[in-house]
Amino acid sequence: MRKTVNQKAWFFILPVLVLVAFNAILPLMTVVNYSVQETFGNNEFFWAGLIWFEQVISSPRFHDSLIRQLIFTFSILAIEIPLGVIIALAMPRKGMWVSVCLVLMALPLLIPWNVVGAMWNIFALPDIGLMGYTLNAIGFDFNFTRQIEDAWFTLLLMDVWHWTSLVVLLAYAGLVSIPDAYYQAARIDGASSWAIFRYIQLPKMKRVLTIAVLLRFMDSFNIYTEPFVLTGGGPGNSTTLLSIDLVKIALGQFDLGPAAAMSLIYFLIILLLSWVFYTLMMRNEE
Amino acid sequence: MRTRWLIPTVYIIFLMLPIYWLLNMSFKTTNEILGGLTLWPQTFTLENYITIFSDPTWYMGYVNSLIYVSLNTVISVAVALPAAYAFSRYRFLGDKHVFFWLLTNRMAPAAVFALPFFQLYSAVGLFDTHLAVALAHTLFNIPLAVWILEGFMSGVPKELDETAYIDGHSFWSFFIRIFMPTIAAGIGVAMFFCFMFSWVELLLAKTLTSVEAKPIAATMTRTASTSGYELGLLAAAGVLTIVPGAFVIYFVRNYIAKGFALGRV
Amino acid sequence: MARITLDNLGHAYMPNPQAPADWALQQLDFEFADGGAYALLGPSGCGKTTLLNIISGLLVPSRGRVLFDGEDMTTRDPAARNIAQVFQFPVIYDTMTVRQNLAFPLRNRGVPAAEIDARVREIAEMTDLTEMLDQRASGLTADGKQKISLGRGLVRDDVNVIMFDEPLTVIDPHLKWQLRSKLKELHRRIDRTMIYVTHDQIEALTFADRVVLMKDGGVVQIGTPVELFERPAHTFVGHFIGSPGMNLLPCIMAGDKAMIGDTAVSAANAAAVKPGGSLEIGIRPEFVSFADKGLPVRVTRVMNAGRYRIVETVTGSGETVKLLASNEDAVPSDATHLSFDPAFTRIYRNGWLAGEGRDA
Numbered sequence: 001m002r003k004t005v006n007q008k009a010w011f012f013i014l015p016v017l018v019l020v021a022f023n024a025i026l027p028l029m030t031v032v033n034y035s036v037q038e039t040f041g042n043n044e045f046f047w048a049g050l051i052w053f054e055q056v057i058s059s060p061r062f063h064d065s066l067i068r069q070l071i072f073t074f075s076i077l078a079i080e081i082p083l084g085v086i087i088a089l090a091m092p093r094k095g096m097w098v099s100v101c102l103v104l105m106a107l108p109l110l111i112p113w114n115v116v117g118a119m120w121n122i123f124a125l126p127d128i129g130l131m132g133y134t135l136n137a138i139g140f141d142f143n144f145t146r147q148i149e150d151a152w153f154t155l156l157l158m159d160v161w162h163w164t165s166l167v168v169l170l171a172y173a174g175l176v177s178i179p180d181a182y183y184q185a186a187r188i189d190g191a192s193s194w195a196i197f198r199y200i201q202l203p204k205m206k207r208v209l210t211i212a213v214l215l216r217f218m219d220s221f222n223i224y225t226e227p228f229v230l231t232g233g234g235p236g237n238s239t240t241l242l243s244i245d246l247v248k249i250a251l252g253q254f255d256l257g258p259a260a261a262m263s264l265i266y267f268l269i270i271l272l273l274s275w276v277f278y279t280l281m282m283r284n285e286e
Numbered sequence: 287m288r289t290r291w292l293i294p295t296v297y298i299i300f301l302m303l304p305i306y307w308l309l310n311m312s313f314k315t316t317n318e319i320l321g322g323l324t325l326w327p328q329t330f331t332l333e334n335y336i337t338i339f340s341d342p343t344w345y346m347g348y349v350n351s352l353i354y355v356s357l358n359t360v361i362s363v364a365v366a367l368p369a370a371y372a373f374s375r376y377r378f379l380g381d382k383h384v385f386f387w388l389l390t391n392r393m394a395p396a397a398v399f400a401l402p403f404f405q406l407y408s409a410v411g412l413f414d415t416h417l418a419v420a421l422a423h424t425l426f427n428i429p430l431a432v433w434i435l436e437g438f439m440s441g442v443p444k445e446l447d448e449t450a451y452i453d454g455h456s457f458w459s460f461f462i463r464i465f466m467p468t469i470a471a472g473i474g475v476a477m478f479f480c481f482m483f484s485w486v487e488l489l490l491a492k493t494l495t496s497v498e499a500k501p502i503a504a505t506m507t508r509t510a511s512t513s514g515y516e517l518g519l520l521a522a523a524g525v526l527t528i529v530p531g532a533f534v535i536y537f538v539r540n541y542i543a544k545g546f547a548l549g550r551v
Numbered sequence: 552m553a554r555i556t557l558d559n560l561g562h563a564y565m566p567n568p569q570a571p572a573d574w575a576l577q578q579l580d581f582e583f584a585d586g587g588a589y590a591l592l593g594p595s596g597c598g599k600t601t602l603l604n605i606i607s608g609l610l611v612p613s614r615g616r617v618l619f620d621g622e623d624m625t626t627r628d629p630a631a632r633n634i635a636q637v638f639q640f641p642v643i644y645d646t647m648t649v650r651q652n653l654a655f656p657l658r659n660r661g662v663p664a665a666e667i668d669a670r671v672r673e674i675a676e677m678t679d680l681t682e683m684l685d686q687r688a689s690g691l692t693a694d695g696k697q698k699i700s701l702g703r704g705l706v707r708d709d710v711n712v713i714m715f716d717e718p719l720t721v722i723d724p725h726l727k728w729q730l731r732s733k734l735k736e737l738h739r740r741i742d743r744t745m746i747y748v749t750h751d752q753i754e755a756l757t758f759a760d761r762v763v764l765m766k767d768g769g770v771v772q773i774g775t776p777v778e779l780f781e782r783p784a785h786t787f788v789g790h791f792i793g794s795p796g797m798n799l800l801p802c803i804m805a806g807d808k809a810m811i812g813d814t815a816v817s818a819a820n821a822a823a824v825k826p827g828g829s830l831e832i833g834i835r836p837e838f839v840s841f842a843d844k845g846l847p848v849r850v851t852r853v854m855n856a857g858r859y860r861i862v863e864t865v866t867g868s869g870e871t872v873k874l875l876a877s878n879e880d881a882v883p884s885d886a887t888h889l890s891f892d893p894a895f896t897r898i899y900r901n902g903w904l905a906g907e908g909r910d911a
Binding site for chain 1: 604607608609628629630634635636638639640642644645646647655656659660700703
Binding site: 028 | 298320375421488
């Protein structure tokens with residue numbers, strides 16, 4: 001759309017700027033402030049330079065959390081994106097079943113995150129949970145509160161349960177926007193189902209899938225409540241992702257300096273990776 | 287393929303299983319839950335629900351959540367509307383940078399902001415108010431609302447604006463009487479997503495409240511730790527948190543898929 | 552290359568069609584001769600796209616058969632019919648280059664690479680796409696994209712029929728002419744059966760050797776453009792084709808003359824009119840002229856249409872009669888008389904041309 005130059009448009013975005021600045025810039029300044037100071041209580045602060053940053057970057061604890069976070073995020077992306085696309089492709093395009101599917105599939109998205117965690121906790125408990133009990137009954141030694149692999153399995157399954165629908169909804173929105181004529185032309189051109197997917201459906205879904213990857217990336221990198229309620233970061237520290245670790249340091253141990261430095265590094269990693277994803281996925285555009 | 291329907295069906299069954307388990311548990315007595323695994327309540331009880339609806343510390347949790355979620359939805363969409371209009375219609379100094387900066391706030395981990403928010407909202411005297419949570423949630427809801435609305439608004443031809451001015455409408459009269467009804471679907475979708483992300487968030491809501499504005503989600507975690515493991519009660523409370531979401535989805539079912547599709551990256 | 556036969560064809564989108572209105576396509580028997588240029592013409596919703604989709608195999612008809620050279624194709628898959636179709640909105644594969652787009656139907660059929668290359672070059676040259684072969688198809692303008700669609704149809708040398716579904720809808724007016732003459736030229740060059748669906752009479756009449764005019768799911772008239780113009784089989788044809796359309800005036804029969812009020816008019820088919828029914832005189836504005844005696848009218852309006860003028864007159868009973876006058880002719884300013892060319896004056900009974908068997 002052609003747009004006119006109008007500097008007064010700034011007045012339209014002023015309310016947004018004021019609110020977001022209040023919420024983003026002030027706290028961020030607080031964080032930056034803490035990240036370069038040392039405190040011994042009594043509200044006394046001393047300049048500490050970059051030692052907190054050096055400490056966080058060289059700390060094995062941070063490395064472990066970051067690696068766990070990366071494994072978690074890339075695992076769920078690798079499962080949820082293809083799975084969401086497959087389900088969207090198999091969904092009906094017309095009729096009453098569309099609404100039924102959409103409503104039921106969207107349901108997990110609207111459940112408070114701690115309830116999701118609690119629900120999966122009681123679903124997976126080996127003694128009274130349907131899933132845990134069934135797995136043990138058919139011969140698996142399943143206990144997610146004790147065994148690391150079981151904890152990770154439950155954690156990943158929970159996230160797939162919770163968020164695949166978002167990918168489905170987005171992919172489906174992309175699919176239904178393809179005019180019938182494309183499918184008709186492809187049939188006349190003798191295209192196979194794979195060719196239809198590769199040359200018609202996938203290109204038309206590219207935009208919504210970019211959104212899906214970005215959203216799932218950001219949100220999974222920020223995940224806190226669900227794993228906290230499900231496993232509390234355990235057993236041991238085996239499911240302690242970045243946010244859980246950060247909250248432990250900041251609110252649990254009240255180590256403001258390291259927590260602030262970690263926050264900033266954390267935020268920068270997300271920005272950087274989001275930018276990389278975005279650039280990679282939009283590379284061939286125009 | 288004749289068996290194509292199997293894929294969504296299996297997926298939906300997978301989605302429903304944990305919900306069924308929660309529902310099942312909410313109608314059981316604590317004894318039955320701890321006694322062993324039963325696929326259906328042997329002694330069906332509404333006791334858990336009755337407790338929730340008769341105890342103000344429980345039901346006020348829902349009221350509090352609904353209050354700050356509604357407040358947040360109204361604030362986010364109200365300020366996002368003019369901003370989205372500016373981004374969709376005008377070019378101005380720094381427009382692209384501001385748009386991108388807004389979106390980066392959507393990436394901010396809530397955990398990073400928990401402590402600074404606690405200090406900030408305590409400093410301005412808003413701690414433990416509905417408004418505090420509503421404002422805190424605008425951090426990630428405003429960028430999202432601006433993004434969705436901008437997508438919908440860009441789909442409306444500029445000729446509509448021009449015709450309205452020629453017909454003698456002032457800007458606000460055009461915006462409220464003509465433009466907003468035109469993008470009603472977009473406003474619906476934006477409100478849906480604001481509702482959704484405010485309703486499901488717990489970390490900030492819990493950090494910014496203690497008694498007066500405590501959300502239901504926080505009530506659940508605190509009850510679980512203080513009064514022992516009352517699983518039936520917890521399950522019933524969980525079931526009740528699903529209900530508002532289910533209502534909202536039903537009303538916007540034809541638009542949810544479109545919402546993000548029309549938004550611009 | 553094939554002769555396409557429609558045998559007792561009919562289609563309804565609902566499961567149990569009862570009334571005639573339930574049928575999107577009424578009973579139809581027709582043969583498209585090999586190598587002909589046909590147009591399916593009619594207003595929106597007349598069933599022409601339904602018919603096109605049945606021929607291309609995107610739709611299986613509720614009854615009847617579609618035969619290609621006598622072979623039953625009714626339930627065959629579109630890919631098996633060796634047809635090509637150009638859609639209303641350009642359908643191209645966005646991620647491919649123009650070359651890959653043109654090669655796509657051949658690649659799907661496993662044609663050797665060298666052969667594909669040669670064929671693509673030839674077709675690109677024919678459709679003026681040679682210079683853009685390595686550009687991305689999504690970057691082309693609407694007419695370029697339609698050329699790709701057309702090229703994808705032409706690239707297979709075994710194509711039975713090429714079908715066009717209102718292909719000029721999204722093309723800029725000044726390019727419509729170009730693309731239309733390109734189609735005409737290609738038809739002469741490759742000698743394939745082409746079927747062109749449109750609601751635009753000029754597109755239909757300039758493109759086709761034979762025009763199939765449809766209305767409400769049924770075929771009203773099939774003929775050459777000249778036949779449709781000079782001898783409309785139904786008042787609808789007279790009205791739909793021509794600008795302005797045919798004049799229609801209620802009349803009664805008195806012996807072998809038709810009477811409009813008190814004026815006797817001779818008509819080409821007067822002798823064939825059966826008694827009863829509602830009768831109308833149909834005469835195109837092109838065949839009406841001013842005269843000293845004849846039908847008394849008043850001139851109400853004169854519109855300039857460039858090379859000629861359209862004169863609107865009104866009879867004593869309030870019926871409008873239009874006629875064409877050259878720019879040089881004097882147009883009477885008020886009361887005057889009109890005469891009709893008897894060779895092109897026809898009587899319609901219940902809407903249909905009298906004496907042709909469909910006017911019952």
